[in-house]
Amino acid sequence: MKKIAVVLIGCGGVGRHLLDHILSTRSLQANQGVRLRVVGVCDSRVMIVAPDVSIDELGDELLSQVCRVKYEGSSLETLQNFGNFHLSVGAEVMKKITHIGALLGRSTGLVFVDCSASLETIGVLNQAVESGCCVVLANKKPLTSSMEDYDKLVSQKRRIRHESTVGAGLPVIASLNRLISSGDPIYRVIGSLSGTLGYVMSEVEDGKSFSQVVNAAKSLGYTEPDPRDDLSGMDVARKALILARLLGRRVNMDSMKIESLYPEEMGPEVMSVEDFLLNGLPLLDKDIQQRIQKASSNGNVLRYVCLIDEARCQVGIQEVSRNSALGLLRGSDNVLEVYSRCYSQQPLVIQGAGAGNDTTAAGVLADILDMQDLFHS
Amino acid sequence: MKKIAVVLIGCGGVGRHLLDHILSTRSLQANQGVRLRVVGVCDSRVMIVAPDVSIDELGDELLSQVCRVKYEGSSLETLQNFGNFHLSVGAEVMKKITHIGALLGRSTGLVFVDCSASLETIGVLNQAVESGCCVVLANKKPLTSSMEDYDKLVSQKRRIRHESTVGAGLPVIASLNRLISSGDPIYRVIGSLSGTLGYVMSEVEDGKSFSQVVNAAKSLGYTEPDPRDDLSGMDVARKALILARLLGRRVNMDSMKIESLYPEEMGPEVMSVEDFLLNGLPLLDKDIQQRIQKASSNGNVLRYVCLIDEARCQVGIQEVSRNSALGLLRGSDNVLEVYSRCYSQQPLVIQGAGAGNDTTAAGVLADILDMQDLFHS
Structure with missing residues (x-):
């Protein structure tokens, strides 16, 4: 079983549906010989992280609770009694994300999934790419910033996917990439x-x-x-x-x-x-x-x-x-x-x-699984 | 530079266009950090193979000559003076293919590309899969034989692509695979x-x-x-x-x-x-x-x-x-x-x-390149 570590940034509409999809496709993942190991989840203010990101994951029960809490519009902090995890708040969140990227990027591999709508994730995403991590985006903003930021973000072409930034889950980017890679101008x-x-x-x-x-x-x-x-x-x-x-x-x-x-x-x-x-x-x-x-x-x-x-x-x-x-x-x-x-x-x-949280999240999940060959058992 | 060894079965319309595309996208391949190393090409009767398939390849000049010869409807045997390669004829061809598959499947990796319209490739393809090779099909027939043959052929799901069997290069299979992998019924x-x-x-x-x-x-x-x-x-x-x-x-x-x-x-x-x-x-x-x-x-x-x-x-x-x-x-x-x-x-x-040799061959090339993460530098 190949384990793919995932850190989710943003657990509003799309992110919450993604967690839902990850949970509901556990047996499908197993059939593909993979397991998505969610090691961290954050919103704009709070992050919850598995005790030891190298081996642990946030349990499925806890992830369900994240979905519930976000659906209800409550804070991730209310989860403190739902299991064993580390909690970061405020300015600590971005530091924590960078730390996990540096730790896992060059060892087990890690996918950063940005389902936020924030302009401010570009910094940690670029650091993640530098650390050798993979990046999947539903968030359009990191790709529409300066050319300099864009070039950094896509510098490892096989390690970034962003199907859900255009037309939600519609296979637009994947199809264009096929044409581009085959030299069809x-x-x-x-x-x-x-x-x-x-x-x-x-x-x-x-x-x-x-x-x-x-x-x-x-x-x-x-x-x-x-x-x-x-x-x-x-x-x-x-x-x-x-x-x-x-x-x-x-x-x-x-x-x-x-x-x-x-x-x-x-x-x-x-x-x-x-x-x-x-x-x-x-x-x-x-x-x-x-x-x-x-x-x-x-x-x-x-x-x-x-x-x-x-x-x-x-x-x-x-x-x-x-x-x-x-x-x-x-x-x-x-x-x-x-x-x-x-x-x-x-x-x-x-x-x-070309819209809808369910469809957008399905596109994100397909992107993550499409990168599975970059990970080793 | 990651080298991907390729054996091409069938160099009629689609196969010939594929060789053409491989040759014309050399710099595009280099930009992606890969080089398609064509080690063998065969039609229904004759096969030409690089001297040492573990390291050599059929040169680009020779591949152009293959395109020319097949375009003219001549035999690959007429290429004997165009460089250094091994030639197999008749019953030797299938043996040679199996041999290459066994040799490279577990070492450098190898993609078998079936652009023939033959019912008879299923045997070597299934052996290739067993040897750990990748398979790309434009040929529909290996996939429409018995369920038993089908199950063997697709037993390594990440190692087989066949976009061009349905709708030529249209991204039909790739798009369905995205839906399937994300659990969208x-x-x-x-x-x-x-x-x-x-x-x-x-x-x-x-x-x-x-x-x-x-x-x-x-x-x-x-x-x-x-x-x-x-x-x-x-x-x-x-x-x-x-x-x-x-x-x-x-x-x-x-x-x-x-x-x-x-x-x-x-x-x-x-x-x-x-x-x-x-x-x-x-x-x-x-x-x-x-x-x-x-x-x-x-x-x-x-x-x-x-x-x-x-x-x-x-x-x-x-x-x-x-x-x-x-x-x-x-x-x-x-x-x-x-x-x-x-x-x-x-x-x-x-x-x-959904038809045309150019488009079909472009779909095959996209399939090959899409498997690049399975190969190591």
């Missing part, structure tokens, strides 16, 4: 990578007003509490940047063209959410409607896309053919079209649910 | 896995007669020389069987429901190709047309699908929703819809060109 990638914006664009296409659709999406729970967090395009831009860098482009967030679906004067610093929904949004209806009509007169539809080709790395509204996978997309599915030497006339298309 | 897989039959079904949907479309497909070079080889559904059935077994189903070819698009009395033993095209095919037009009309009255379209769920593993014509990825499919692309816990409402969809 990728000319163009275009896709709808926001379930929210995909839903909005296909609904307005059906004749509903933009303001009406955004309000409906909010009440369906499809948007962030402030829908402008979706409408700004920043989340899609992060995904686009990750894909562009994967394709070898040396590009930064601030050099990307990012179209926001609301103007600056309706920004969060100027208007409250309520004010925006009630008084701001309706002012945008006419413009969107005109753009839809113009596209329609060209036989096209509008999608909020991420587009990467040799000249461009951008996100925004674009006309696409009504009969393309993108044009045919309905609802909140993600879709990516990839054009390469092998897929030149018709693209390689990957489509499906 | 797959309820249903349905797809169009024949470019030829996909083309035929979407054309007849547009109102053309079946016989007209099959004749057109033949003159476009979309079909086998005898179109009945496509219309029988046997090729799709092999792909379905491979997917079903990947999903853990214990099923054999002879227990599968396979719908042929022509009746037995129009089979190759009864009618010549010409007779079939001229006199047989038109007799089938009316039935297909009626089925299309019936489907249409249900709001559906007909596709020739592979369908695997808990109860069924079958290939044949089926009504599918006009708005599903399958229903929207046009032309010769392949498409696969996967339903699982994570993709329950809307399927995970993978779509694109």
Whole structure:
């Protein structure tokens, strides 16, 4: 039985589901001849660590309790009576993580899994890579920081996976990596990578007003509490940047063209959410409607896309053919079209649910298990 | 630099393209820190082998000559003046392969790549697996033989890849493997896995007669020389069987429901190709047309699908929703819809060109490189 040591950073929605998946796939892991040995779990404030990370693990019962506690919104500190572990708090957490990385990176091997949404993990992750550890990310931010940080993070290409940073568990990164490794040059990638914006664009296409659709999406729970967090395009831009860098482009967030679906004067610093929904949004209806009509007169539809080709790395509204996978997309599915030497006339298309904690966590688990050959029995 | 020894079985269309890809990606391999060291190449009759397979390789110049010779339809024997290698002929070839497998399997490691279309490689492949070798298949037949042979072949799950047996280079197997390893239960897989039959079904949907479309497909070079080889559904059935077994189903070819698009009395033993095209095919037009009309009255379209769920593993014509990825499919692309816990409402969809030597060979190369962590520097 091959044991793979895991440290989990972030046990909110995705992280909690990952622990759940790890627990529920114990026999499947055994069939594959591996066991994921969770040696540490932390959130932004508290870390619990197995007594001796070289040999011990946090027991399955304890991990269930972590899931319960995080589900309830309580602190990991409330677990103090649930078994034998070390607890670190505050500034000690990052030190502890670095220490474990240094200890296990060069001995048994270790996978750092970042399921947080934090900008601040990049430091420990880069140290982990230097220590010879593996890294799996659901967190987009470490990959969208400076090129210098990015280069460090991916310097050991076989030791980093981040499928769930784009399209949740959809096999987007894995598929692009297959094309890249086989020398099939990728000319163009275009896709709808926001379930929210995909839903909005296909609904307005059906004749509903933009303001009406955004309000409906909010009440369906499809948007962030402030829908402008979706409408700004920043989340899609992060995904686009990750894909562009994967394709070898040396590009930064601030050099990307990012179209926001609301103007600056309706920004969060100027208007409250309520004010925006009630008084701001309706002012945008006419413009969107005109753009839809113009596209329609060209036989096209509008999608909020991420587009990467040799000249461009951008996100925004674009006309696409009504009969393309993108044009045919309905609802909140993600879709990516990839054009390469092998897929030149018709693209390689990957489509499906691109959000959800369950799916995202499943993608993370697949990434971890996909690195099993780097570990020894 | 990690060296991965490769023996290539079959250097017709796909094999020749694979050698081409190996040669043209030398610098890409170096960037990944690997070098594919081709130590042997054979067709059905002749094998050329590096002088000492433990350290030597067939030089790049020689491999280019192999590509040329096979492209011209000549024998590998004509290469005798192109460098230093050992040549085996006839019955010696299989013995030589087994010998190399035994020699390298437990020392440097070795990947056997089967790009033939032969039923007869299963023996050496199973011996190779026993010797600890890795196996990459574009050849479907070793995977569609008896369950006993299958079990042996896949007994070392991390040491076998066969992406290019289904949908050419489309990331179908890799994506299913990710779902399986992460414990996402797959309820249903349905797809169009024949470019030829996909083309035929979407054309007849547009109102053309079946016989007209099959004749057109033949003159476009979309079909086998005898179109009945496509219309029988046997090729799709092999792909379905491979997917079903990947999903853990214990099923054999002879227990599968396979719908042929022509009746037995129009089979190759009864009618010549010409007779079939001229006199047989038109007799089938009316039935297909009626089925299309019936489907249409249900709001559906007909596709020739592979369908695997808990109860069924079958290939044949089926009504599918006009708005599903399958229903929207046009032309010769392949498409696969996967339903699982994570993709329950809307399927995970993978779509694109599912044929072509270039694409198939690229899938094989990606498979080989994906196993690099099993090899040591």
